[in-house]
Amino acid sequence: MRVAYCQGTSPPRINTTPHISFHPLLPMAWSPFLLLSLVSLAFSTPLNRRWDDFVEKHSWGATIPKGWQFHSSPSPDTLIDLRLGLKSARIDELFHHLGQTSDPDHERYGNHLSKEQVEELVAPHTDTVSMVEEWLAHHGYQGSAASPAGDWVTIRLPVKDAERMLNAEYGLYHHPASKDTVLRTLSYSLPRDLLGHVDVVSPTTYFGTFKSMRATSFLMPEVDLDPDAVPPTTCNTRITPDCLKTLYNTANYTQQATNRNSLGVAGYLNEFANRADLQTFLTRFVPARAGTTFTTVRVNGGGDDQNDPGVEANLDIQYTIGLSAPVPNTYYSTGGSPPFKPDSQTSTNTNEPYLDWLNFITSQSSIPLVFTTSYGDDEQTVPPDYANSVCNLFAQLGSRGSSVLFSSGDFGVGGGDCRTNDGQNRVQFQPAFPASCPFVTTVGGTTRTNPEVAVDFSGGGFSNYFGRPDYQSTAVTTFLNALGTTNNGLFNKTGRAYPDLAAQGTGFQVIIGGSTSSVGGTSASSPTVAGIIALLNDVRLSSGRSSLGFLNPLIYKNGGAFNDITSGSNPGCGTNGFTARTGWDPVTGLGTPDFAKLRLVV
Incomplete structure (x- = not known):
């Protein structure tokens, strides 16, 4: 079967310290249900943050990714589910544990973490939660947890609001080979105050879909x-x-x-x-x-x-x-x-x-x-x-x-x-x-x-x-x-x-x-x-x-x-x-x- 097939960092070096402890974080504040606030007047922010001071997060420039072509502009009222990946407070600890439990020469080899322990490590810091809540409230929204740890948050909103919040311009793009059409943008930004708190937002600049990745059978x-x-x-x-x-x-x-x-x-x-x-x-x-x-x-x-x-x-x-x-x-x-x-x-x-x-x-x-x-x-x-x-x-x-x-x-x-x-x-x-x-x-x-x-x-x-x-x-x-x-x-x-x-x-x-x-x-x-x-x-x-x-x-x-x-x-x-x-x-x-x-x- 043929398959069509960040700026990241390499995994941390393994620390052989045997003592492991977990420090529970404060409960996440995300609503368990999807809420769309109908607030017409934006909330004031305690520090008078400038939510319009944008820094580009990712851009393809003026070039549409290969294989895709612009189809049309969406209606401003088209609803999308915006997903925010929040920075995990202790992700380096997760890498540390994984390094030890997967190393056959380490005394903790095979001592895998539980679901709850992993969630503690990938949960966002309370400061991150507060900052993102503040930003969403400014625009009249409240997020819904999309993961048990609260490190992924979903908001349903019209395209016009997503564009304003991300300083982006969405379009409908077509992939002729797979006949798929998706809603994406060629670039997006985040307010400067959110840098270090939000790792990724989707859908934005990633054009891949199951259809577009799949090639003909070999x-x-x-x-x-x-x-x-x-x-x-x-x-x-x-x-x-x-x-x-x-x-x-x-x-x-x-x-x-x-x-x-x-x-x-x-x-x-x-x-x-x-x-x-x-x-x-x-x-x-x-x-x-x-x-x-x-x-x-x-x-x-x-x-x-x-x-x-x-x-x-x-x-x-x-x-x-x-x-x-x-x-x-x-x-x-x-x-x-x-x-x-x-x-x-x-x-x-x-x-x-x-x-x-x-x-x-x-x-x-x-x-x-x-x-x-x-x-x-x-x-x-x-x-x-x-x-x-x-x-x-x-x-x-x-x-x-x-x-x-x-x-x-x-x-x-x-x-x-x-x-x-x-x-x-x-x-x-x-x-x-x-x-x-x-x-x-x-x-x-x-x-x-x-x-x-x-x-x-x-x-x-x-x-x-x-x-x-x-x-x-x-x-x-x-x-x-x-x-x-x-x-x-x-x-x-x-x-x-x-x-x-x-x-x-x-x-x-x-x-x-x-x-x-x-x-x-x-x-x-x-x-x-x-x-x-x-x-x-x-x-x-x-x-x-x-x-x-x-x-x-x-x-x-x-x-x-x-x-x-x-x-x-x-x-x-x-x-x-x-x-x-x-x-x-x-x-x-x-x-x-x-x-x-x-x-x-x-």
């Missing part, structure tokens, strides 16, 4: 082979669960803690996992698990049309279940793009994919121990403030004991002309987001067997937003030293490097509408690794330990537990890209998983 031609051949004889061109179990050494493992285990697949608009197709798949390829099913959870109006099977949705759920059953699997169908109606009483498409799903997941009292997701954007198309806020939400999931995996993308070091959108129009490798977030585990692709080699579309590179985290410093420095001056000037040598791991990415046999299709892409690689991580969680859970949680510190300290991929490359941007080599590389990461070795180190 369907591969069928190859006429003996269907009765024993794996891995046919696995060079046709991947089945048996191929993957043989390649990655899971075939003889018997699970013991499935009642405490779980795996989640993040789906998106109009991609529905089909139950009948799953049964056909299991009957044909995993007969011992025939009858196994999954739960669908609808997020933000997501659908579940069983008459419209999705290629990617079926790929994901068939292979996570094919590898991890009987681990309970959940498919999250996230909606959020209502039909475009230029009606002043109808909210237009103000939804944004990561926030809709993440705000829902972080609010749940119980969440899956592994997540896999197969979509993304070019990093440069995501505003830095937005990318940083979303990345921090992934850190919350890791802190609670969940492993978050993302496909690395299907365009090597970059697709298209690879021109920068900073006004300089330079050719530069194009990293992907969220693949570049340091709090997720990113999975690249391989092909063939005996040996596996890097597949040429495997996304990989170096972030321009996020600095290199400590956990990969040694591995990446070793690669860069060996690379020398190759590709100089085309990538950020100090950025977070990805992918972290890899797995097969071509020839996956998927049942779609009752028929078998061959599907490829790193969208196949990520669910494959997710299924294996679920088995590793079973190893830990069955011995009374916790789930693995954030994986990266563990895997970079145990590179020998992976099958090192040393050939192949990921060309793009008019270059040969990077080449796989001994050790970590930005094509296949540390390599593909060897369950037999990994179960000894987890």
Whole structure:
């Protein structure tokens, strides 16, 4: 499956101080219900703040993001849901805890935080709450908490008020390739007094939607082979669960803690996992698990049309279940793009994919121990403030004991002309987001067997937003030293490097509408690794330990537990890209998983 794939800071260095304490903050003042005040006279502010003293937060300048075109101006009375991401008072403490609980050499390893502890750390300071309340009251509004911690706040208001509050000009923009139309602005600002209190506002300058990120299915031609051949004889061109179990050494493992285990697949608009197709798949390829099913959870109006099977949705759920059953699997169908109606009483498409799903997941009292997701954007198309806020939400999931995996993308070091959108129009490798977030585990692709080699579309590179985290410093420095001056000037040598791991990415046999299709892409690689991580969680859970949680510190300290991929490359941007080599590389990461070795180190 092809996927289209802040100015942030690198995660803090791990502090090994063992003593941990939590200091509860004062209760948040946000109303539990959405309130629209009909105050006609603005409240006076005690310090006579100048709410019209604006500082630009983010701007694309006069250039509309690539792939989008201006459609029309909205009615001034069009209602939108404005979402404010408030600065967390103790986010550095969250990073500190995550660093310790994910480090296998630390005494707190595996001692994940509870939902309530995470919420204490990400809650805004009372001064931030007061400041934002004051600003909203000045304009006649009161916010509604959009997250349990109060770090996200929602206000429903007319476009004309949002424009006044953000010194912005909204427009309706159309994406011809996906036929999606959204309400966005090319720039927005905040009052100077709010700087340091509000991290991001949406919808503003992030143009991504589920539709615009999704590319056409990466369907591969069928190859006429003996269907009765024993794996891995046919696995060079046709991947089945048996191929993957043989390649990655899971075939003889018997699970013991499935009642405490779980795996989640993040789906998106109009991609529905089909139950009948799953049964056909299991009957044909995993007969011992025939009858196994999954739960669908609808997020933000997501659908579940069983008459419209999705290629990617079926790929994901068939292979996570094919590898991890009987681990309970959940498919999250996230909606959020209502039909475009230029009606002043109808909210237009103000939804944004990561926030809709993440705000829902972080609010749940119980969440899956592994997540896999197969979509993304070019990093440069995501505003830095937005990318940083979303990345921090992934850190919350890791802190609670969940492993978050993302496909690395299907365009090597970059697709298209690879021109920068900073006004300089330079050719530069194009990293992907969220693949570049340091709090997720990113999975690249391989092909063939005996040996596996890097597949040429495997996304990989170096972030321009996020600095290199400590956990990969040694591995990446070793690669860069060996690379020398190759590709100089085309990538950020100090950025977070990805992918972290890899797995097969071509020839996956998927049942779609009752028929078998061959599907490829790193969208196949990520669910494959997710299924294996679920088995590793079973190893830990069955011995009374916790789930693995954030994986990266563990895997970079145990590179020998992976099958090192040393050939192949990921060309793009008019270059040969990077080449796989001994050790970590930005094509296949540390390599593909060897369950037999990994179960000894987890």
